Amino acid sequence: MKPELEKRIVRTPDGQEFEVDPLRDYYCEAAPTVMPAAYGKIVEDLFNWARSQSLWILGFGTGCGAIEMRPLMTPRFDAYRYGVQWRPTPRQANLFIISGYLSTKTLKRAIRSYEQMQNPKYVVGLGSCTINGGMYWDSYNTIKCLDQYLPVDLYITGCMPRPEALLQGFEDLKKLIRAGKCEGANKYSENFDWYKANQKQVIHDWDMPDYNW
Amino acid sequence: MDFDWMKIPYSLLTLFIVVNYGMILNAFIQKIGARVGRRHGIPIWQNYADLIKNYSIRSSITHGVMFYLGPVFRLSGGVGLLLFVPTIYGSYMFSNMSFAGDLILALYFVFFGTLGMALGAAESGHPHAAIGITRGLSQVTAAELPFALAVFAVALQYQTLSVTDIVAAQQGSFLNWTLFTNPLAVTAAMLSFLGSMMRPPFDVVLAPQEIPIGPPTEYHSSYLALMQTNRAIFPIAKIVIYMNLFFGGAASWPVFFLKVFCIYMISVLVGVVFPRFRVEQSIRWFLIWAVPVGILAVVLV
Numbered sequence: 001m002k003p004e005l006e007k008r009i010v011r012t013p014d015g016q017e018f019e020v021d022p023l024r025d026y027y028c029e030a031a032p033t034v035m036p037a038a039y040g041k042i043v044e045d046l047f048n049w050a051r052s053q054s055l056w057i058l059g060f061g062t063g064c065g066a067i068e069m070r071p072l073m074t075p076r077f078d079a080y081r082y083g084v085q086w087r088p089t090p091r092q093a094n095l096f097i098i099s100g101y102l103s104t105k106t107l108k109r110a111i112r113s114y115e116q117m118q119n120p121k122y123v124v125g126l127g128s129c130t131i132n133g134g135m136y137w138d139s140y141n142t143i144k145c146l147d148q149y150l151p152v153d154l155y156i157t158g159c160m161p162r163p164e165a166l167l168q169g170f171e172d173l174k175k176l177i178r179a180g181k182c183e184g185a186n187k188y189s190e191n192f193d194w195y196k197a198n199q200k201q202v203i204h205d206w207d208m209p210d211y212n213w
Numbered sequence: 214m215d216f217d218w219m220k221i222p223y224s225l226l227t228l229f230i231v232v233n234y235g236m237i238l239n240a241f242i243q244k245i246g247a248r249v250g251r252r253h254g255i256p257i258w259q260n261y262a263d264l265i266k267n268y269s270i271r272s273s274i275t276h277g278v279m280f281y282l283g284p285v286f287r288l289s290g291g292v293g294l295l296l297f298v299p300t301i302y303g304s305y306m307f308s309n310m311s312f313a314g315d316l317i318l319a320l321y322f323v324f325f326g327t328l329g330m331a332l333g334a335a336e337s338g339h340p341h342a343a344i345g346i347t348r349g350l351s352q353v354t355a356a357e358l359p360f361a362l363a364v365f366a367v368a369l370q371y372q373t374l375s376v377t378d379i380v381a382a383q384q385g386s387f388l389n390w391t392l393f394t395n396p397l398a399v400t401a402a403m404l405s406f407l408g409s410m411m412r413p414p415f416d417v418v419l420a421p422q423e424i425p426i427g428p429p430t431e432y433h434s435s436y437l438a439l440m441q442t443n444r445a446i447f448p449i450a451k452i453v454i455y456m457n458l459f460f461g462g463a464a465s466w467p468v469f470f471l472k473v474f475c476i477y478m479i480s481v482l483v484g485v486v487f488p489r490f491r492v493e494q495s496i497r498w499f500l501i502w503a504v505p506v507g508i509l510a511v512v513l514v
Contacts, residue, residue, distance in 0.1 A: 028274070035271040035272060038271070046265065047265065047266070047269035049262075050261075050262045050263075050264075050265035050266040050269060051266050051269065053256075053259070053262035053266075054262040054263045054265075054266040075250060075251040078247075078252040078253050078254075080247065080252065080253075080254055080255050081252075081253040081254065081255065081256065083255070083256065083259055083262060087426075088426045088430075089341075089426055089430050091430070091433035092429075092433050092437060094266070094270070118270050118271070118272045118273060118274075118433050118434050119270070119272040120270070120271060213274060
């Protein structure tokens with residue numbers, strides 16, 4: 001346990017003293033719940049259309065694939081015309097692109113970012129490394145199979161896939177969303193214990209609550 | 214006091230027209246900005262998709278009462294600003310709730326949303342939000358100074374605090390507009406206008422898609438959707454004030470759409486040409502270039 005996460009007495013500037021338990025006070029420990037589609041078919045279809053047309057990507061590059069996302073914002077590929085935007089905060093993003101290899105150290109941050117995103121949320125694995133480890137298949141500190149740790153909706157293969165492949169991936173993801181097949185967040189809540197067990201197997205210095213949103 | 218109940222549906226109609234016009238105009242302006250950068254930019258209906266998506270997000274979390282109220286205050290600031298000012302001059306349907314002293318109220322509403330937002334974002338406890346508020350409030354305060362001075366100058370010039378009377382005084386020819394009768398006040402106000410439209414060079418507070426996104430760091434789903442609705446209303450409401458005070462108001466909807474677009478384009482033209490200011494640079498810029506013009510306008514009137 002890190003020292004800043006331990007229980008401690010804090011003294012305010014005007015002399016009051018109170019106890020802080022960071023794991024309890026700063027995080028919410030309640031496990032996620034399954035949130036099924038609540039409205040009728042017509043409304044949900046409209047919602048799914050809006051979700052597919054407004055993909056807000058979390059600005060978090062995990063591996064070498066992050067470099068492939070940058071050209072998408074520029075005039076050459078211009079992903080904005082497909083309704084794709086980048087958001088700096090996980091609260092507002094609904095698409096998490098794991099771009100390339102994911103070291104166990106980054107996996108911890110990826111999990112925290114993913115859990116702070118709001119339901120419904122989508123995960124796209126970019127590059128071979130997220131599927132079977134790719135060229136890092138025998139590395140001691142990268143994960144090999146992303147969907148054991150986070151529910152993945154779509155993989156984009158290649159090492160590295162070009163930006164055009166990413167654009168094609170967005171289009172495929174949109175089709176899945178419109179068909180109502182992207183329920184990763186609910187899958188994560190249903191199999192929460194399985195995902196947590198897998199995550200804890202590779203992350204040895206687990207110093208956060210089980211669920212922190 | 215008898216209240217004219219028909220005003221309520223008419224005001225809602227105004228609000229409906231302005232929300233839709235604002236959504237499309239915002240997307241259109243973003244497209245123009247993208248074209249300058251040689252991109253295609255977002256589709257024209259992108260803002261609707263974003264809005265519906267944010268309302269349709271299933272989970273949301275709260276950080277406390279003020280966190281709820283922040284976006285509500287922000288939206289009521291925009292709606293209030295719009296509804297207490299005559300949208301279409303001379304029209305019974307679209308004069309809304311304007312009354313004799315509405316100029317002061319409008320000035321207050323311009324600031325109201327920012328303050329509500331500051332309280333709400335502060336409750337989220339995120340350091341980026343706190344930094345964003347500090348930056349935002351300092352910049353907005355500096356930008357409001359020349360506008361307030363210009364409004365005083367205009368109120369002195371026409372000897373009234375009613376927006377309707379000010380518009381009435383500018384009718385006849387475009388040479389009667391405040392733009393030509395009191396160019397100094399209009400200059401000061403337009404310089405302040407650049408600062409309050411969240412376009413470059415003064416958009417570092419809410420720089421979209423950058424790590425310090427500013428006050429709304431923690432806002433998501435319906436909270437964010439409320440704020441997006443306000444983003445469609447507020448610029449239009451603010452431009453309506455400018456149009457009424459300085460550019461002769463609008464007597465019909467086509468004139469309204471045209472004038473609002475042209476006034477918006479001023480900030481866009483400046484925005485695509487000049488790079489971003491840091492906050493202390495923009496405050497210095499307002500104090501050196503805009504405030505003296507405003508003081509001069511008040512003195513010369």
